[in-house]
Amino acid sequence: MRTLRRKRGPVKTAAPGSWVRRWAVGVSMALLVPIGTAVGGGVAPASAAFNPAAFDFWVDSPEMGPIKSRVLRAADGNTHRVVYVLDGQRAPETLNGWEIETDIPNALAAANINVVMPVGGMSSFYADWNAPSQFFGIPAGGPGGSGSGAADAFSGGPGKSYRYTWESFLTNHLRNALAQRLGFNPNRNGVFGLSMGGSAALTLAAYHPDQFSFAGAFSGYLNISAPGMREAIRIAMLDAGGYNVDSMAPPWGPQWLRMDPFVFAPNLVGNNTRLWIAAASGLPTDTDGPNIGTVNGMALEALALANTRAFEVRMATLGARNVHYSFPPFGIHSWRNWNDEALRMIPDMSNNIG
Structure with missing residues (x-):
């Protein structure tokens, strides 16, 4: 789905009529299929692209082995804005x-x-997991699966043959290697992501304020302890590679609550981290075709919007003055939406890092 590499004019909104009815169906589906592919990063399969200006940057993790990131240098050659x-x-x-x-x-x-782009971490939430992903105490075996569907639950692969330790990797091993080998500033960095990555960006900023002065969350799940959210995430992780949420964090314990932006919101206020929080309405544009992918994307974005609005209220009760909210009137859970949101965010992030 390489639709974003062409120049586009202003996005037009779809005519009301049938799309309003589809939007209503989508909101209802959000309750029936709470996340599904919502934290999967899109409603359509990706077709691989490759940026020849970026390069592979390998760093060893004691628990996960060699991890690849892709690095793209700033145009002016600076090393303090990351x-x-x-x-x-x-x-x-x-x-x-x-x-x-x-x-x-x-x-x-x-x-x-x-630009530092970590590669991998399917269903990880970029967290330090409690244990390798397994079910009923049975270790995963055999080759890794397709990364799609619960049929992969007992297959091997990343996070199943070893314990995910993504937070430690991003805030220690990768951070130090970038500083030592490339001279990158390890402080006042930015971090942002979509869906799973948006929730994780806030977690990293909340607990590592010296490293991250800016965090952005697009269509994130920012109230994961709300009723039904853990089971929604359970279904999503089964669908995305056959991972077990209980291996990530035991239910309702300190480890789970530590991952919930709604719970750790006071950290973000106390750190005065600059935040960019976004979720669209779930209403499609005229570039979102009348198909099941669009209907699913509407439902998924509706759920993200509900989570984001709850987080907004939580931050308001804490007197937060460090947040920019973006709620576009049109947009579904899709890369086109996140691409446009990132373009809106870049100037603000640029002013709050380095």
Whole structure:
């Protein structure tokens, strides 16, 4: 789905009529299929892209082994302005979704920002997990699966043959390697992501304020302890590679609550981290065709919007003055929506890092 690499004029909104009815159906589906592919980073399969200006940057993780990131240098050659760009739940092991689906890495580099794109971490929430993903105490075995569907629940692969430790990797091993090998500033970095990656971006900023002075969450799940959300995430993780949410964090314990933006919101206020929080309405534009992918995307964005509005209220009760909210009147859970949101965000992020 490389629709974002062409120049586009202003996006037109769809005519009301039938789309209003589809939007109503979509909101209802959000309750029936709470996340599904919602944290998967899109409603359509990706077709791999490759940016020849970026390069592979390998760093060893004690628990996870060699991890690849893709790095794109700032246009002006500086090393003090750095952003980490996080993927969605279906993050593949080949390239980061932002490189696959959008031209945002080039836009960031043109804004004189160094781009770090971690690769992999399907269903990880970029967290340090409690244990390798397994079911009923049975370790995963055999080759990794397709990364799509609960049939992969007992297959091997990343996060199943070992314990995910993504937070430690991003805030320690990768951070230090970037500083030592490339001279990148380890402080006052930015981090943003979509869906799963949006929730994770806020988590990283909340607990590592020296590293991250800016965090952006697009269509994130920012109230994961709300009724039904854990089971929605359970279904989503089964669908995205056959992962077990209980291996990530036991239900309702300190580890789970630590991951919930609604719970750790006081950290973000106390740190005075600059935040960009976005979710669209779920109403499609005229570029979103009349198909099941669009209907699913409407439902998924409706759920993200509900979570984001709850987070907005929570931050308001804390007296937060460090947040910019973006609620576009049109947009579904799709890369086109996240591409446009990132373009809106870049100037604000540029002013709050380095």
